[in-house]
Amino acid sequence: MHDFTATYTDLYQINMAQVYFQQGKHEHKAVFDYFFRKLPFEGGYAVFAGLETLLEVLEDFKFSDDDLEFLKDQGLDSEFLNYLKGFRFEGNIISATEGDIVFPTRPVLQVEANMVEAQLIETILLNILNFQTLVATKASRIRKSAGEQMLIDFGMRRAQSTGAYHASRAAFIGGFEATSNVVAGKDFNIPISGTMAHSFVQSYDDELTAFRDFANSHPENTILLIDTYDTLKIGLPNAITVGKEMKSRGEELKGVRLDSGDLSYLAKKCRKAFDEAGLEHVKIAASNQLDEYVIRSLKEQKGPIDVFGVGTNLVIGDPDAALDGVYKLAFANDKPRIKLSENLAKLTLPHKKQVYRLRNSEGKLTGADAVTLRDETDIKHMNHPFDVSKSLSFKNCNEEALLHYVMKDGIRTEPPKRLEDIKVYSRKRLAEFSEEFQRFENPHLYKIGISDQLLKEREALRNHYKNKDA
Numbered sequence: 465m466h467d468f469t470a471t472y473t474d475l476y477q478i479n480m481a482q483v484y485f486q487q488g489k490h491e492h493k494a495v496f497d498y499f500f501r502k503l504p505f506e507g508g509y510a511v512f513a514g515l516e517t518l519l520e521v522l523e524d525f526k527f528s529d530d531d532l533e534f535l536k537d538q539g540l541d542s543e544f545l546n547y548l549k550g551f552r553f554e555g556n557i558i559s560a561t562e563g564d565i566v567f568p569t570r571p572v573l574q575v576e577a578n579m580v581e582a583q584l585i586e587t588i589l590l591n592i593l594n595f596q597t598l599v600a601t602k603a604s605r606i607r608k609s610a611g612e613q614m615l616i617d618f619g620m621r622r623a624q625s626t627g628a629y630h631a632s633r634a635a636f637i638g639g640f641e642a643t644s645n646v647v648a649g650k651d652f653n654i655p656i657s658g659t660m661a662h663s664f665v666q667s668y669d670d671e672l673t674a675f676r677d678f679a680n681s682h683p684e685n686t687i688l689l690i691d692t693y694d695t696l697k698i699g700l701p702n703a704i705t706v707g708k709e710m711k712s713r714g715e716e717l718k719g720v721r722l723d724s725g726d727l728s729y730l731a732k733k734c735r736k737a738f739d740e741a742g743l744e745h746v747k748i749a750a751s752n753q754l755d756e757y758v759i760r761s762l763k764e765q766k767g768p769i770d771v772f773g774v775g776t777n778l779v780i781g782d783p784d785a786a787l788d789g790v791y792k793l794a795f796a797n798d799k800p801r802i803k804l805s806e807n808l809a810k811l812t813l814p815h816k817k818q819v820y821r822l823r824n825s826e827g828k829l830t831g832a833d834a835v836t837l838r839d840e841t842d843i844k845h846m847n848h849p850f851d852v853s854k855s856l857s858f859k860n861c862n863e864e865a866l867l868h869y870v871m872k873d874g875i876r877t878e879p880p881k882r883l884e885d886i887k888v889y890s891r892k893r894l895a896e897f898s899e900e901f902q903r904f905e906n907p908h909l910y911k912i913g914i915s916d917q918l919l920k921e922r923e924a925l926r927n928h929y930k931n932k933d934a
């Protein structure tokens with residue numbers, strides 16, 4: 465369900481592309497890095513998501529006749545528009561594996577393409593990767609708090625409009641099991657799940673009849689919302705009545721949902737009452753502005769909640785709302801390129817690069833990724849990217865290359881991955897990181913360093929521009 469054409473971009477990309485074309489620079493090769501500078505949620509890691517979505521978009525990234533008509537009306541050059549008629553993305557994408565655990569500063573993905581291609585895809589690339597990485601990271605934190613309990617994404621209604629579609633995808637990668645979002649379920653093969661709304665109960669003159677009608681219509685899948693009038697005095701007794709009626713018919717009431725009040729206290733009361741009524745199988749679901757902190761607290765209180773429905777805070781990536789991922793030129797027309805800044809943390813890393821995860825001789829994480837020039841191996845020393853007084857030496861390290869070609873000349877190097885496989889991979893990768901990196905408060909800092917050679921190249925470029933009227 466995507467209807468992205470090549471006009472899904474910012475105007476400045478098209479304006480720059482026209483100049484490249486007119487100056488005969490459109491065939492010049494460029495390398496752009498996608499990376500972010502700050503981890504979301506003041507956490508210790510991020511979960512990379514959105515790659516498959518991006519590749520799908522790039523495979524079919526072209527201007528329609530309508531688009532070109534529109535651009536003509538905006539005053540763009542007719543020769544350039546003629547060139548855009550046959551435009552396709554025929555570049556390379558070198559990327560981290562979707563679902564992998566990623567960190568600031570180091571490239572997460574690189575685009576190698578001609579100047580026009582690389583520029584025209586910038587906006588959609590950032591739009592897809594920043595959002596899905598943000599939501600997958602949030603989902604992974606919520607999963608951390610929820611432990612083995614089931615997590616359902618309820619966020620569609622609160623999401624930033626159609627962003628809900630990809631939020632549900634990213635939530636699944638980050639550890640959710642199901643979604644209320646039917647179209648995302650259909651397109652991404654995510655299990656769908658649903659209970660009932662307060663309006664359903666309100667529309668009846670009495671709650672019990674509402675519950676009975678629902679149970680008759682969905683005997684396999686009845687989860688009753690019990691807080692419309694009074695959870696303990698009205699909702700719970702009615703649910704027990706329906707649960708017993710279903711049991712006598714050989715059916716099972718699947719669960720109840722709590723959506724207000726003290727969720728832990730109410731869950732304990734419900735559990736006890738269901739167990740005493742011989743309805744041990746009835747599950748307790750809870751919703752209402754949940755996030756990783758509320759769920760952690762509910763677990764600490766030992767609230768017997770089996771299922772958490774999480775909406776707003778998941779899909780809007782609260783409180784951050786955006787990942788600050790950027791797309792910066794590292795190489796163009798056979799030369800390394802740099803963006804200087806007064807703020808050292810905003811210096812870019814020039815050149816075609818690789819990123820290595822450093823492991824000890826047993827393959828265990830050492831707590832650092834090293835950014836190197838593309839063909840460097842046997843890294844023994846790395847430098848803090850922005851504080852040259854800090855560096856780190858290591859020996860006998862295994863280097864795991866983290867960036868791989870996933871698209872060559874506009875064609876994927878392997879078939880699309882199943883979302884379930886991406887999720888399993890992500891869980892496995894996160895499990896390698898100790899609790900210190902995963903905790904919410906002041907997490908351990910995962911180190912990112914740059915190799916001696918990359919540092920040398922960066923400093924040479926910096927000095928070149930400092931000493932020259934650029």
Ligand SMILES: Nc1ncnc2c1ncn2[C@@H]1O[C@H](COP(=O)(O)OP(=O)(O)OP(=O)(O)O)[C@@H](O)[C@H]1O
Pocket residue numbers: 723724725726727728729751752753754758761762765
């Ligand atoms: N036992 C609990 N421990 C920690 N947080 C809880 C507990 N129970 C509920 N919460 C959370 O506290 C917040 C309660 O918000 P709020 O006061 O708006 O809910 P409410 O009392 O149900 O009101 P409303 O009826 O308007 O929904 C929610 O984020 C909810 O998830």
Ligand SMILES: O=P(O)(O)OC[C@H]1O[C@H](OP(=O)(O)OP(=O)(O)O)[C@H](O)[C@@H]1O
Pocket residue numbers: 618619621622660661662663723751752753754773774775776777
């Ligand atoms: O709190 P969130 O994490 O965002 O989860 C989604 C919320 O959406 C629904 O409420 P809403 O009032 O929209 O509809 P309802 O009448 O069906 O409860 C649901 O009952 C949850 O409370």
Ligand SMILES: O=C(O)c1cccnc1
Pocket residue numbers: 618619621644657658659660721751773775
């Ligand atoms: O199925 C539900 O209970 C549901 C779906 C969306 C939002 N809130 C609740």
